[in-house]
Amino acid sequence: MNATILWNAYQGLVIKQVRRFLRSWVQNLLPSVVTASLFMLIFGHFVGRDLGRMGGADYADYIMPGLVLFAVVTNAYNNSTLAFFGARLQRHIEEMLVAPMPAWLIVAGFATAGVLRGLMAGALVLLIALPMTSLEIRHLGSGLLVAVLSALLFSFAGLLNGIFARSFDDTSVIATFLLTPLIYLGGVFYPIERLPAPWDTVSLANPMVYIVDGFRYSLLDDGTAGGGWTFLVLPLVTAMTGLLAWWLVARGIRIKP
Amino acid sequence: MSQAAIELQGLHKTYKGGQPALAGVDLSVPRGAFHGLLGPNGAGKSTLIGLMTGLVRLEAGSVRLFGHDPERDPVAARRRVGLVPQEVNFNSFEPINEIIETQAMYYGLPRRRARERTRVVLERVGLEERTTRKPWGLSGGMKRRLMLARALVHEPELLILDEPTAGLDVEARRDTWALLQELNTAGTTILMSSHYLEEMRDLCQTVAVLKEGRLIANDTPERLFGADAGSGTGDQGLETRFLRLLEGGEPEGEEKP
Numbered sequence: 001m002n003a004t005i006l007w008n009a010y011q012g013l014v015i016k017q018v019r020r021f022l023r024s025w026v027q028n029l030l031p032s033v034v035t036a037s038l039f040m041l042i043f044g045h046f047v048g049r050d051l052g053r054m055g056g057a058d059y060a061d062y063i064m065p066g067l068v069l070f071a072v073v074t075n076a077y078n079n080s081t082l083a084f085f086g087a088r089l090q091r092h093i094e095e096m097l098v099a100p101m102p103a104w105l106i107v108a109g110f111a112t113a114g115v116l117r118g119l120m121a122g123a124l125v126l127l128i129a130l131p132m133t134s135l136e137i138r139h140l141g142s143g144l145l146v147a148v149l150s151a152l153l154f155s156f157a158g159l160l161n162g163i164f165a166r167s168f169d170d171t172s173v174i175a176t177f178l179l180t181p182l183i184y185l186g187g188v189f190y191p192i193e194r195l196p197a198p199w200d201t202v203s204l205a206n207p208m209v210y211i212v213d214g215f216r217y218s219l220l221d222d223g224t225a226g227g228g229w230t231f232l233v234l235p236l237v238t239a240m241t242g243l244l245a246w247w248l249v250a251r252g253i254r255i256k257p
Numbered sequence: 258m259s260q261a262a263i264e265l266q267g268l269h270k271t272y273k274g275g276q277p278a279l280a281g282v283d284l285s286v287p288r289g290a291f292h293g294l295l296g297p298n299g300a301g302k303s304t305l306i307g308l309m310t311g312l313v314r315l316e317a318g319s320v321r322l323f324g325h326d327p328e329r330d331p332v333a334a335r336r337r338v339g340l341v342p343q344e345v346n347f348n349s350f351e352p353i354n355e356i357i358e359t360q361a362m363y364y365g366l367p368r369r370r371a372r373e374r375t376r377v378v379l380e381r382v383g384l385e386e387r388t389t390r391k392p393w394g395l396s397g398g399m400k401r402r403l404m405l406a407r408a409l410v411h412e413p414e415l416l417i418l419d420e421p422t423a424g425l426d427v428e429a430r431r432d433t434w435a436l437l438q439e440l441n442t443a444g445t446t447i448l449m450s451s452h453y454l455e456e457m458r459d460l461c462q463t464v465a466v467l468k469e470g471r472l473i474a475n476d477t478p479e480r481l482f483g484a485d486a487g488s489g490t491g492d493q494g495l496e497t498r499f500l501r502l503l504e505g506g507e508p509e510g511e512e513k514p
Contacts, residue, residue, distance in 0.1 A: 002332050005365030012362025012371070019355065091346035095407075098310045099363035100335040256314045257272060257307075 009101050013109030014116075017083055021117050028079070029121050032071035036125040039067055040132045043189065055191050057220050061133045064126075065216040066188025069150060071125040073211075076118030076151040077158035077179060080110050081171045084162025093255060103250035107159065107242065114155030115148060122147055135219060142231075143218030149234045150211050154179075156241040163248050163255070182208045187216075207237060261321070262288045262415045262446040263309065268318035270304050270470075278304040280470040281318075286448055286463075288323075288414075291441045293461035293478075294450035297503065300467040302450040303343055306419050309448075310340045322415065336364055339413035341404045343420045343450075349393040353384060353403060356392070357410050364411035371410070378406040381436070398429040405433070409440075416440060418449040422456065434460060454495040458482060468503055 021028045044060030054062045087093040096106050137143060165171045186208025192200055203209055214230025249255065263286040270279040279301045286292045294302050307313030309320055311327055320327060325334035347356050354375050361371035379385045382402040387395070392403055401421060408416060418437075422430045437460065441447050451457060457464050458478040466474040466481070474481055482498045 004367075005332055005336065008365045008367055008371075009363050011368065012359045015362070015368075016351075016355070016359045020351070023350075086348070090348055091344070092348045094312055094342065094346045095360055096363060097312055098335065098338070098340045099360070100332040100365065101363055102331060252314050256312060 005100060006102075006105055009099060010105055010109055010112075013096065013101075013106070014112050017079075017110065017113030018116055020083060021079055021113070028117065029075070029124060032075055032121040033124045033128055036067040036071055037128050039063065040129050044132060055216070055220070058134060061135045061220060062216075063189055064129050064133050064135060065219045066183075066186070066212045067129065068122045068125050069147070069212055069215050070183050070188065072118040072122035072147055072151050073154040073183065073208075074175065074179065075121035076114040077154040077161070077175060079117040080114040080155045080158030081161040081165065081175070083113065084110055084159055085165045085168075085171050088162070088165075088255065097255070104246050107156075107246045107249055110159055110162075111152060111155040111242070111245075114158055115151040118151035118154065119147060122151075137219055138221040139218040143215060146211060146214040146218055146230060146234065149238050150215070153211075153234065153238040153241055156238065156245045159245045160241070160248070163245070163253060182206055187212045207233065210234065260287060261285045262290070262323060263448065264319075264321040264324075265305070265309070266319045268305065268308055268320070269316050270301075270308060270313065271316060277470050279308070282467070282470070282472050284465055284472060284475065286446065288446050289441075289444055291437075291447045291460055291462050292449070293457040293464035294448060294467065295452075295454075295457055295464050295499070296450075296467035299469075301470040302467055303419055304470075305467070306340070306342075306417055306448075306450065310338065310417060311335065312342075332365070336411070337414040339408035339411065339416045341401075341408045341416070341418040341421050343423070345400050345404070347392060347403065347407070350391055352389050353392055354379065354388040356403070357407050360407045361410040366411060374410045374412075378409050381409070382406045383432075398425050401425060401429070401433075405436070413445065415446045415448070418447070420451055421449065422451065422453060430456075454482075454499055458495060466502060474502060 040060060040063070043063060048059030048063075051059045053059070084093075087096075161171060161174050185203065186206050187203070188208075192203040192209055194200075195203060210230045210233050214234065217230070263284065265282060265284045268279050268282040269277070271277045282301070282305060284305075294305065296302050304313055308315055308318075309322065309327075311331075315328070322334040323337055327334035351359075357375040357378060358368075358371045361374050362368060366374060375388075376385070379388055382405055384399065384402055384406060387399075392400060395403065401424075405418075405421065408418075416437075421437075422433050425433065434456070437447060437449070449456075449461070461478060463476060464474075464478055464481055465472055481502060482495055
């Protein structure tokens with residue numbers, strides 16, 4: 001009986017959060033598609049033709065996996081951050097706290113919604129970008145795994161931001177000054193071994209390198225940075241981030257006085 | 258089976274800044290009772306309600322709802338409780354029916370049942386013609402009715418209300434009183450905080466009085482204020498007698514040795 005009650009509560013939270021981002025789908029989903037399309041057009045075609053092949057692929061094909069992931073992780077992150085911060089700000093987080101919902105269920109509900117938004121945005125970018133490339137998806141299973149795990153990791157990370165944010169400014173600071181540089185410098189546009197020392201080594205500390213590399217392997221059958229590291233590091237970091245989010249919500253940090 | 262709907266023992270809470278909000282409160286509310294919670298601003302009424310409903314972190318003491326610890330067994334304890342908070346705490350950008358339906362699912366109702374109950378409770382509080390509207394356009398009284406509907410959607414056995422009639426006009430207040438009396442007659446246990454002394458006298462079977470985080474009295478309204486207490490401001494007025502009680506006077510109806 002408890003399992004049914006918890007399942008209904010989880011469904012309620014996911015439905016609420018999905019409705020929330022779909023209500024403003026133009027604002028929530030389209031910007032990623034527009035940005036990725038512009039990147040594909042400018043760097044993939046106009047400039048990319050002069051750059052020739054990279055990592056054994058046309059430049060447009062080379063950058064596409066990174067652009068899809070860019071949409072996945074930024075949407076997952078922003079969704080969790082804004083949804084959780086909004087719930088704190090308007091105090092409707094209390095609707096969950098008074099209900100028989102354990103902390104892990106609240107975290108799971110927000111994270112699921114973030115994953116769904118991230119995957120929706122990624123799928124839209126893929127849909128728009130595929131006709132501009134000659135890409136064939138080589139390893140669908142591992143591609144899905146990397147996309148889902150990345151979305152989950154950044155949903156959890158967004159939740160941490162949503163827990164600690166004190167103002168709307170705080171909800172964009174991490175995304176702007178940390179997340180975006182990590183993504184841009186994470187091998188989306190170039191193989192990191194092309195960087196001069198010590199930047200090639202420094203880049204290995206960027207988790208996005210492994211995520212992009214794993215996804216590129218899935219789509220192009222080409223990986224340059226970590227090979228199997230993606231499938232080792234990504235689940236581990238995701239689990240740790242999720243546990244931290246659960247611990248903070250269970251302790252009521254920034255939620256309960 | 259515990260005969261008490263609420264059992265509180267040794268509740269302590271100190272907020273940041275060091276001022277104790279509650280300093281060792283014990284309280285027991287039997288099933289089926291209509292119990293009032295009275296006290297001046299800052300007496301600890303909302304903290305007490307927050308501790309019972311999971312909105313405030315418990316520092317010391319124990320809370321049992323129908324014999325269950327809400328932290329250890331949230332499904333058994335919280336599922337039977339509905340809360341009408343003092344301040345508005347719903348998402349103002351979400352349609353009214355979705356607010357109620359989601360809350361029902363948070364309490365474990367399946368989606369179809371949640372929709373049925375949403376229709377029923379919105380009709381009961383007179384908001385049936387506004388179901389798809391967003392609540393930011395509602396009057397203060399309508400917002401209170403919406404919170405009441407949300408608290409009733411899962412048919413709780415215990416309804417906790419934190420100043421539910423504050424700011425309501427006379428007609429809305431009387432409608433709320435009628436609804437609460439109807440619920441109590443049907444077997445719902447009610448714990449209600451209020452600053453309206455007439456409300457306490459006319460509705461509650463017993464009233465707990467808090468002052469500076471301590472329970473200073475817990476008795477029937479007749480014994481606290483005297484059976485002859487009226488609405489005026491003279492010696493027999495409720496306000497006068499309440500102030501006398503706060504200043505350490507004997508309850509008016511108490512037998513003198």
